[in-house]
Amino acid sequence: MAENTTRRTVLRNGVALVAGACLPITSVKLAFGGEREDFTFAYISDSHIQHIRGNKFVRNWDRGLIRAVAECNLMNPRPDFVIYGGDLAQLGKKSELDHGFEMMAGLNNFDVHYVMGEHDYYLDLGEYWSEHNGPQYYSFDHKGVHFVVLNSIIVDDDWTHNTWKDGTERMGVMAGLDDPRGSPFMIGKKQLKWLKNDLKKVSKDTPVVVCSHSPIQKIFKNWNFWTEEAEDIQKLLKKFDKATVLYGHVHQIQYNQIDNISFHAVMATAWPWPYPQSYVQAESHLPQLTIPMNRANPFFERDATGWQYIDINSGRASVNYSLPQNKSRTVAYDPDKGHPVDTTYQEAGLTLPQKRY
């Protein structure tokens, strides 16, 4: 898929961030010249594995993750590693996490870097998840790129520790996206300080990729498409020539550009969310750049998970979404405009590619 990308193009343009590959995983290609080596990694997110009873789990959510794992194993070129974007479980139960990890173990010898989602966290404050995965926020370097994984779904101590009779009640409230008793997501002072220190040692020409569960943007508070310290984190990313934020949680195509920072949401393997503006009783701010996906067809259970392939001729993201039962879409970086555009629909004034009756 990247055969026609020359080393020179890549060198000139620096980081190429590409969300791509097959349904329902998202593959990301970072291409470099000079001392850096091209590589790809895969991105799987939001499987919401849900326990019914005994050995029964919700079939549809299971199928999404099983398919993602199978397609990841078949990808060519083989990704260097996999990032899991959070919300592996639905209610944070051991049974759900174990079942999810077991399905993820079907990956053929890949290193997996896990991001914490609120559904993995609020039953036991991430204890069981951490036993399996280690720290809840961390960074690592890979072939010249600095990766930062944040736990962006924590909230204040009073809500967490003093409001609910037990972890099950707390988890139940946070699992309801539209539950008014929830609380806005944040990374907190301690983690922000850690992030500041972590980024201090990274030179400005090193590409930085931040992986978080919630968007590091303020899109829609009602459903926590939101991170409280978004501006503070963006400020820390400003000094880098190329910074990218990849996030899950929103279960839909979103893209944005703020200063030098490119934002891309990854698809869920479980189900699509409606876009925030479809709920008119609360104010929302979907990035103006984003042309929304069509409303999903509920009669086709994998609809609105989409599948994507890549063109990185420009050295920047060019994401081709093949959406089942919908027209294909291409979102590509426009160097004149300095941000990603939908190559067909951007100029049409936010007109959806297809209306669903």
Added chain:
Amino acid sequence: MKKTLRNFALVLGGMMILSPVAQADEFNKQDVETWTREFMAAVEKGRAAWVDGNLGTNGVACAQCHPNAADTHPETYPKYQQQIGRVVVFGEMINWCIINPLEGKALALDDETLIAMQAYARYERRGVALDPGKH
């Protein structure tokens, strides 16, 4: 005959002017209160069902895919649902979701819970213009 008709018309006209019973479209403050109380009680019951993992058999709730009943567009029903192949009422579409993603059993169309769920969805869409072809 003419006289009888004229007298009848006079009596009818008099009734319309004098009798409060004849003014059927009057909706006083108390009526509004009753209407609101009853409707909001149904909305509340509908919301409870909307987030209830026990509505179906697999623990999945409507709100998982439709937070705040978003992307349900109750104001557009009855409508031709191409996947079902006929014009359906909103309750039938909710039943489709109960049977499929929730792996449960359809409710009767006059079932109190099903009616309440429709009230809830309609309430969340209050103020949205009926915009044919857009939803």
